[in-house]
Amino acid sequence: MLSMAQEVSIDLGARSYRIVIGGGLLAEPTSYEGLPRASAALIVSNTTVAPLYAAALRKALTGRYSKIYELQLPDGEEHKSWQILQRIFDVLLEQGCDRKTVLFALGGGVVGDMTGFAAASYMRGVPFVQVPTTLLSQVDSSVGGKTGINHPLGKNMVGAFYQPQRVVCDLDVLATLPAREFSAGLAEVIKYGPIADMDFFDWLERSMDDLMAHESAALARAVRRSCEIKAAVVGEDERESGLRAVLNFGHTFGHAIEAGMGYGVWLHGEGVAAGMVMAAELSRRLGLVDEIFVERLVSLIRRAGLPTHGPILDDKNNAWRYLQLMRGDKKSEAGEIRFVLIESPGKAVVRSAPDGLVSEVIDACCR
Amino acid sequence: MLSMAQEVSIDLGARSYRIVIGGGLLAEPTSYEGLPRASAALIVSNTTVAPLYAAALRKALTGRYSKIYELQLPDGEEHKSWQILQRIFDVLLEQGCDRKTVLFALGGGVVGDMTGFAAASYMRGVPFVQVPTTLLSQVDSSVGGKTGINHPLGKNMVGAFYQPQRVVCDLDVLATLPAREFSAGLAEVIKYGPIADMDFFDWLERSMDDLMAHESAALARAVRRSCEIKAAVVGEDERESGLRAVLNFGHTFGHAIEAGMGYGVWLHGEGVAAGMVMAAELSRRLGLVDEIFVERLVSLIRRAGLPTHGPILDDKNNAWRYLQLMRGDKKSEAGEIRFVLIESPGKAVVRSAPDGLVSEVIDACCR
Structure with missing residues (x-):
């Protein structure tokens, strides 16, 4: 109406x-x-x-x-x-x-x-x-x-x-919309919480059942708030010279999953969902966020019908394969991988991380 | 140096x-x-x-x-x-x-x-x-x-x-640079006179022999002044919403020549040269400029080693073929051809013209 x-x-x-x-x-x-x-x-x-x-x-x-x-x-x-x-x-x-x-x-x-x-x-x-x-x-x-x-x-x-x-x-x-695609869309909705607005994240925790039931007022709020946050970030940095990169929370790992599995096998949102778990875990191991935050994120992603683990891309050397794919990502500069990490819940930061630590995260988060 | x-x-x-x-x-x-x-x-x-x-x-x-x-x-x-x-x-x-x-x-x-x-x-x-x-x-x-x-x-x-x-x-x-390509470049140099700067046109008339002899001071001045005029126009209208169109003096007819002959048969500058003559003649028949201006332009184009007539694109109905090609040009809107004409020497204007008059100009300027 x-x-x-x-x-x-x-x-x-x-x-x-x-x-x-x-x-x-x-x-x-x-x-x-x-x-x-x-x-x-x-x-x-x-x-x-x-x-x-x-x-x-x-x-x-x-x-x-x-x-x-x-x-x-x-x-x-x-x-x-x-x-x-x-x-x-x-x-x-x-x-x-x-x-x-x-x-x-x-x-x-x-x-x-x-x-x-x-x-x-x-x-x-x-x-x-x-x-x-x-x-x-x-x-x-x-x-x-x-x-x-x-x-x-x-x-x-x-x-x-x-x-x-x-x-x-x-x-x-x-x-x-097929249920699987609806869930894939929720991955990007969930994303906006950790990078910009933990009140929205709290609301998503309370409203996930309504969203999964396509309740219209909940949907309208989720879409509007997502667009508002994206609009604010894009307004600050139209051409992705810096700030805008925070919108790619979960995407560095996610793109590696999509590319490594062959495009279309995992939906973009599914890759982002597992990627957010990996980026959150990397943030935790760098001492930026605590385990409770990671657990809350994993739980919300699971309730949205999304994967909370990455796939095995290479039976012999899975972490190496992820790293190789991530080094080819658009956001990498001179071969250095730039990760969007959570500095504190509601605030993202773009930075690099030691390959060894990233490998540990990949090993812990894939199955 | x-x-x-x-x-x-x-x-x-x-x-x-x-x-x-x-x-x-x-x-x-x-x-x-x-x-x-x-x-x-x-x-x-x-x-x-x-x-x-x-x-x-x-x-x-x-x-x-x-x-x-x-x-x-x-x-x-x-x-x-x-x-x-x-x-x-x-x-x-x-x-x-x-x-x-x-x-x-x-x-x-x-x-x-x-x-x-x-x-x-x-x-x-x-x-x-x-x-x-x-x-x-x-x-x-x-x-x-x-x-x-x-x-x-x-x-x-x-x-x-x-x-x-x-x-x-x-x-x-x-x-x-081969002589034919050098001449083709001079077409765009000459263009800047009628649309923006008749002092430059006067100078070109005095300096065409030096330019054809690749005399370096003359070349430097021709390139610099051309870039200055283009820079001024582009600075006013980066995305070609209006003013910038004046840079296309000769190009509407010229593009028709290039397309009609098959790309590469006439060089772009050669098409523009003949196109400028046709656009000037159309301007004259609309009462905007006099015969002396058209003759000066034709003479300068000839001295630059460039064609002063358009080719016959269709033995049966040449004017119709030109009009058909020009209607497909990017600058046309809803099928109406927009011509860059000389309102007075040194000043261009973008406008349409009656098909009948355009046909007469094509008939007079092609052989």
Whole structure:
């Protein structure tokens, strides 16, 4: 219901935009008021999401654009490639779309990242709108302007920082999300507690059962607070020169898990969940947090239906394999791995750690 | 000689940078002082330019970067494609290059545009330096931050606005440039007169013989003044929302010529030269400038060794073919062609024109 809609503003000067959050927003024409004028729009979706929501979005946009084109990409992280991205450019050029054409990303993180990068690059930049249909993309990937595609040698290695004109988070669409993907999204929600807001963490502990039951008021609060925290961090550091890195709590280990298992075997949020446990344990062994904090985090992650241990990536030398994968991560500099650690509950810090200690953590946290 | 070096500053706030202009600068370590620190650099060049200058550039950078990689792309506009761009990402990832790695574009516009787009996109942005080796790239494409690649359906359709950290214009390298390419570069030099500075145009009329003889003081002045004018325009309108379009004087017709003939048959500067004549003639027929101005422009273009007529693109309906190609140009909006016209000598204006009048101009200016 539109009257329940909430808003979060992302303050980035000329690139500021609004996130609107609520039930039924996707199909509401008012959700798209005030967007740049254009004669054409392109809805980019995938073969899973389009049958569910593309018609409703198109209907909501009718009257705003005289031509509305649609493109369905294949579903899945393995299709986050240049070859598939090229299809967006193909449609735009075949239809003679000009540099004012507005792109709508209707789907999860893969659709959002690819559509965003296409918008950043088509004629050197056209407007785009995020309509995220997964919890993960509502609380994380659709906010902050990171766009991109994978390269055979690494994930998200090619892309752009490019801000959407708006993010429309329709909470009703989460009802159709598979349980495993819903849990994966909760990993990023949980993340915001240890790095920024332990009151939110306390609330998550009290509300995890409601969230797992898709209780709408709880969902709205979880999405809004996640977006608020991300907005605050991104507002301070749009291009990830420093502070923004704290959003990657759990991601250094998590990316190694995703890459080591082969993309798609573990969901991103699952890798982040196990990665947060490992990063928290590393923080503990460095004397930054106590065992109680780690246990609380592990318990909350478990209640969200997420893994609390990393997988064995190499039977012979598992820790070495993790380290090797982490050294290839985007955040590493001159081969040094940068970890996002918890300095104290509610506050993150980015720093390196001795390989020996990291190996011990990997050994303790994988099975 | 370094003592002769001149500088132009591009003022874009946090993205400001310097253009250094002079003889012998490419091989001078001081040309690269003050660039962001990094452990690695990648010199991207092509098979024509690399044998001439890559060793000298590498030598100048030794001591600044502990690892210097090199990549040679195939030479030619037809290789300005995603497939070839991918080779830059391949090398960067194979060598484990981090997000501080500095890319050096050593070559003409194609190398500069591709290296710039690779820098804009690799890990969502790494620093890059332009070392343009053609007159065209020194006075135009290396300044202003336009980067990109071609798509089978259109030129420069995929790219980014992304500023270099520095532009190093070594005038000595122009000595090895083929005469036809040197002339093509002069087209963009001549352009700056009618759109912004008729004193410069007067000077070009007096100095064209010196320029054609590669006289170094004349070259330095032509390059510096061209960069200054471009810098001023780009400083006002980095992302081409309005004013910057005046830099495309001659380009709407010129792009149609390039596309209609097949890319590479006419050089970009040759298309722009004939395109400027057509745009000037259109301006005259709209009552904006007089015949004397058009004749002066035609004469200067001819003295620079450039074409003063457009080619016949279609034996049956040439004007229709030009119009069709121009409607597909990036600058067109909802199918309306936007022409950069001369409102009065030294002042450009962007506007549309009746198809009938444009057709008459095409008929009069092609053979």
